[in-house]
Structure formats: structure tokens, C-alpha cells
Amino acid sequence: MSDPVLPFDPFWTLGKVLSGAIALAYICFAYLMADDLHAVYMFLFILTPVACIWFPDSMGSYIGYAMFSIGVTRESHPGFVYALGWLVLLLPVLLSILGYFLLKP
Helix, strand or coil: CCCCCCCCCCCCCHHHHHHHHHHHHHHHHHHHHCCHHHHHHHHHHHHHHHHHHHCHHHHHCCCEECHHHCEECCCCCHHHHHHHHHHHHCHHHHHHHHHHHHCCC
8 A cells, every 4th residue: 555645765764864974974074084085085985885775775786797806696685785884884983982992901
């Protein structure tokens, strides 16, 4: 049964807003702590995870060649792509927390 008020999924979901805000915070932090080049590197780092969070169906349906001539032979589940995108996006924060507790004197 379709919803007559919202016949399609809304574009701005909570996951998209949060991932966009985190990505923007990463880029601003890299710019403030280093320089323009590091902000560009951070943008390139977060491009794929944010795409996996925003478009898991499209990213998961890709079949073909990836990096280093490794072939993708079947589609990935959108839930897996979404979760992996969040994991990679939050990886710098997780590693910082882990490093703080492991290297604490």
C-alpha cells in the first residue's frame, strides 16, 4: 500500500543529514588544522563513504572493475553498503578514540 501523502521516499533522511554534517566537519577540521591540500585529501577520503550512505542501492548494484583490476562479480546488499559506508566514515573518530585509550600514560 502506498502512502498518498509521501508516494516516494524523502531525499533528506536523518542518515544523509548526519553523514553530510560529519563530512563537512571533517573537511573544516582538516582545513583549520593543516591547509587547503589536506582539506582536498579529506574530501577525497570521504567521497566514497558518503556516496555509500546516500546511494546504497546504486553503489551496491555496481558490477565491473574496481581498483587494481579487481572485478566485482555480483551485487552487494544495500544494507551492507550503507553499514560499511558508516564504518569507513567514522573510522577516523574510532581510531582517535582507540589511540587515546591505548596511548594514554
